[in-house]
Amino acid sequence: ETGVTQSPTHLIKTRGQQVTLRCSSQSGHNTVSWYQQALGQGPQFIFQYYREEENGRGNFPPRFSGLQFPNYSSELNVNALELDDSALYLCASAGGAGDEQFFGPGTRLTVL
Amino acid sequence: SQQGEEDPQALSIQEGENATMNCSYKTSINNLQWYRQNSGRGLVHLILIRSNEREKHSGRLRVTLDTSKKSSSLLITASRAADTASYFCARPRAGGTSYGKLTFGQGTILTVHP
Secondary structure (H helix, E strand, O other): OOOOEEEOOEEEEOOOOOEEEEEEOOOOOOEEEEEEEOOOOOOEEEEEEEOOEEEEEOOOOOOEEEEEOOOOOEEEEEOOOOHHHOEEEEEEEEOOOOOOEEEOOOEEEEEO | OOOEEEEOOEEEEEOOOOEEEEEEOOOOOOEEEEEEEOOOOOEEEEEEEEOOOOEEEEOOEEEEEEOOOOEEEEEEOOOOHHHOEEEEEEEEHHHOOOOOOEEEEOOEEEEEEO
8 A cells, every 4th residue: 555645845936936736535535634834933725626626725815726646646736836835735626525633754845 | 723632741750650641632533533743743643532431441551531631641550761751632622533533632741861
């Protein structure tokens, strides 16, 4: 059984650019949640996908969007990057929308 | 905004000592979870305690929950250098039951000196 994986590990972008982060969920899991963690802070919930549909969203603007694919892997897209988007982006998968979730190692995004 | 408050923000102890971290929250919860994070990497789930439980143990970890005071504590006994990490409490968003949509506290940075 493989764990949750994320790619890339690190990424550097400039303001105004767009970025796509990827997450492969743990085998058998159909739910993926995304979190943003700024330096020195706890993670903040961005949104959750359950069986390819968005299933809840935190206080993030529409330029943060996502997708979940039939194999339950997921993407997080961020348009018009701002400096404050610099953070560690974590995804977590679960066997169902209400189950315990398992976190990936994260993608460190730096916006210059 | 993050509605779980943790204290202390940082804790420095010697190996073999116990470490206690506290978490407070504002709204009613169905469950509360504790996570560990090493060096800004992924979170590792430590323990989940439900609102009808007062105490839970897992190895050297002991978690308590006082719903009347809206607070929880994590105790690590006989600490080791490998316990050095950030520790977060997390609760379901908006008083819900879902384990998958969480509100995290700001965390406690624990340093255990050999």
